[in-house]
Amino acid sequence: xxxxxxxxxxxxxxxxxxxxxxxxxxxxxxxxxxxxxxxxxxxxxxxxxxxxxxxxxxxxxxxxxxxxxxxxxxxxxxxxxxxxxxxxxxxxxxxxxxxxxxxxxxxxxxxxxxxxxxxxxxxxxxxxxxxxxxxxxxxxxxxxxxxxxxxxxxxxxxxxxxxxxxxxxxxxxxxxxxxxxxxxxxxxxxxxxxxxxxxxxxxxxxxxxxxxxxxxxxxxxxxxxxxxxxxxxxxxxxxxxxxxxxxxxxxxxxxxxxxxxxxxxxxxxxxxxxxxxxxxxxxxxxxx
Amino acid sequence: xxxxxxxxxxxxxxxxxxxxxxxxxxxxxxxxxxxxxxxxxxxxxxxxxxxxxxxxxxxxxxxxxxxxxxxxxxxxxxxxxxxxxxxxxxxxxxxxxxxxxxxxxxxxxxxxxxxxxxxxxxxxxxxxxxxxxxxxxxxxxxxxxxxxxxxxxxxxxxxxxxxxxxxxxxxxxxxxxxxxxxxxxxxxxxxxxxxxxxxxxxxxxxxxxxxxxxxxxxxxxxxxxxxxxxxxxxxxxxxxxxxxxxxxxxxxxxxxxxxxxxxxxxxxxxxxxxxxxxxxxxxxxxxx
Numbered sequence: 001x002x003x004x005x006x007x008x009x010x011x012x013x014x015x016x017x018x019x020x021x022x023x024x025x026x027x028x029x030x031x032x033x034x035x036x037x038x039x040x041x042x043x044x045x046x047x048x049x050x051x052x053x054x055x056x057x058x059x060x061x062x063x064x065x066x067x068x069x070x071x072x073x074x075x076x077x078x079x080x081x082x083x084x085x086x087x088x089x090x091x092x093x094x095x096x097x098x099x100x101x102x103x104x105x106x107x108x109x110x111x112x113x114x115x116x117x118x119x120x121x122x123x124x125x126x127x128x129x130x131x132x133x134x135x136x137x138x139x140x141x142x143x144x145x146x147x148x149x150x151x152x153x154x155x156x157x158x159x160x161x162x163x164x165x166x167x168x169x170x171x172x173x174x175x176x177x178x179x180x181x182x183x184x185x186x187x188x189x190x191x192x193x194x195x196x197x198x199x200x201x202x203x204x205x206x207x208x209x210x211x212x213x214x215x216x217x218x219x220x221x222x223x224x225x226x227x228x229x230x231x232x233x234x235x236x237x238x239x240x241x242x243x244x245x246x247x248x249x250x251x252x253x254x255x256x257x258x259x260x261x262x263x264x265x266x267x268x269x270x271x272x273x274x275x276x277x278x279x280x281x282x283x284x285x286x287x288x
Numbered sequence: 289x290x291x292x293x294x295x296x297x298x299x300x301x302x303x304x305x306x307x308x309x310x311x312x313x314x315x316x317x318x319x320x321x322x323x324x325x326x327x328x329x330x331x332x333x334x335x336x337x338x339x340x341x342x343x344x345x346x347x348x349x350x351x352x353x354x355x356x357x358x359x360x361x362x363x364x365x366x367x368x369x370x371x372x373x374x375x376x377x378x379x380x381x382x383x384x385x386x387x388x389x390x391x392x393x394x395x396x397x398x399x400x401x402x403x404x405x406x407x408x409x410x411x412x413x414x415x416x417x418x419x420x421x422x423x424x425x426x427x428x429x430x431x432x433x434x435x436x437x438x439x440x441x442x443x444x445x446x447x448x449x450x451x452x453x454x455x456x457x458x459x460x461x462x463x464x465x466x467x468x469x470x471x472x473x474x475x476x477x478x479x480x481x482x483x484x485x486x487x488x489x490x491x492x493x494x495x496x497x498x499x500x501x502x503x504x505x506x507x508x509x510x511x512x513x514x515x516x517x518x519x520x521x522x523x524x525x526x527x528x529x530x531x532x533x534x535x536x537x538x539x540x541x542x543x544x545x546x547x548x549x550x551x552x553x554x555x556x557x558x559x560x561x562x563x564x565x566x567x568x569x570x571x572x573x574x575x576x
Contacts, residue, residue: 007294103386127445
């Protein structure tokens with residue numbers, strides 16, 4: 001089917017998901033449609049990107065609703081393989097000898113607390129790219145580290161695919177849409193928007209520094225108190241902060257100075273009870 | 289060009305080489321032509337598959353002659369990228385963060401004495417598969433460990449390519465054709481056919497055991513003296529043996545019993561002076 005589209009010169013877009021589709025996913029699908037005649041949505045809760053003790057088993061699975069949503073969005077094909085199809089079953093003789101390793105880019109942010117996570121992501125996305133052979137693939141900004149690592153893979157592995165970033169969709173109070181939001185208690189749900197508010201505050205502060213700096217001066221130091229104040233606020237409100245960092249791109253290493261013109265990410269992850277929330281904003285460093 | 293062929297539904301075969309084309313390569317090209325309308329030959333001396341101290345610098349480079357040979361074999365396209373094209377230059381900002389790791393399959397045979405070699409091979413072949421997108425690719429039997437590891441990659445990475453094995457081409461005295469044979473002195477060249485003769489002798493001995501065994505009995509032990517006698521012979525003739533092993537497939541682990549019906553490889557590598565020769569035979573274990 002896909003190869004038939006390719007043969008007819010029709011562009012194919014891929015939106016890889018783990019299902020439990022929400023408005024965020026639907027906006028990725030709509031973005032994909034602007035770039036290709038056919039949109040393929042993959043739905044696969046990939047076991048190899050969950051570390052032991054993470055929520056693989058309880059991750060929401062809603063394939064029927066997902067299919068309906070895809071249908072009404074005009075998706076051409078939903079690819080929902082089972083675990084055996086992707087990795088072979090245990091009794092079958094299909095051992096794995098290869099893995100994709102990442103250095104540097106997974107050292108900080110989510111990579112630090114989720115060992116093996118991004119290798120699992122690359123394992124499955126590499127397979128998906130080779131199975132579907134999309135001309136373009138859309139991944140959400142919310143998983144920003146994933147986005148940069150996948151774009152790096154596409155480049156180093158020479159996948160002939162363009163990687164697009166879908167803007168983070170938010171609830172009216174600013175909370176980033178996520179399949180994991182369903183885990184939140186009403187009280188946690190009330191507190192959850194603090195994550196974005198805090199990122200926004202840091203971003204706005206840095207933006208001010210950039211704008212008020214002389215045109216000909218160079219690096220802008222990140223004030224040491226900027227992040228520590230935010231960290232304290234999280235602690236006071238019952239969040240267990242995993243990280244709150246300003247990192248450069250594409251290497252995703254923490255920085256303590258901002259160089260105007262370069263792209264930075266301000267990213268945070270925090271636990272509310274048993275639920276881990278992540279969010280990030282891109283820092284506009286242009287002096288205009 | 290290649291994508292145009294794909295669009296027209298024409299099959300494409302890839303023959304990856306490091307150039308210095310000899311009869312062995314030409315037979316791979318002929319085999320490729322039987323499976324596809326278009327044959328692409330890549331010529332690239334891949335730096336990442338040479339360990340420090342190996343012969344990357346002195347590896348023979350004969351691009352013009354290679355091109356001529358390809359032309360007369362009816363090759364549709366010769367892809368001869370330079371180092372920068374494949375990996376980016378040092379002054380360019382194109383750092384590498386990813387690598388393909390192999391476990392198990394590279395522990396023995398050439399993998400044991402060439403650390404990082406097969407990771408380098410996979411790095412470049414993975415790129416080539418994604419750039420050329422061949423329907424079929426042909427690799428020679430002589431590099432047998434490479435063949436099994438690449439086939440494993442094609443399977444695990446879901447490259448939609450069929451991996452074919454080209455039989456080893458030999459000189460009239462049995463020496464496997466190799467770009468590295470040009471390094472041999474006349475005296476070394478006279479001794480070199482011992483490698484194949486020895487592999488053949490071991491294979492014939494095991495074959496006899498398999499055929500004379502009762503139909504209903506199981507595993508055939510490999511006599512301990514079988515390999516030790518051969519090893520001594522090499523030492524007496526000035527070879528520095530790297531390995532001489534019987535391994536199972538596809539895991540490439542040494543075995544001390546043969547199970548009829550399974551595929552085994554008898555493989556050896558040895559130094560004659562500064563030149564490393566490798567060769568192997570496949571063991572026919574069918575009882576007929």
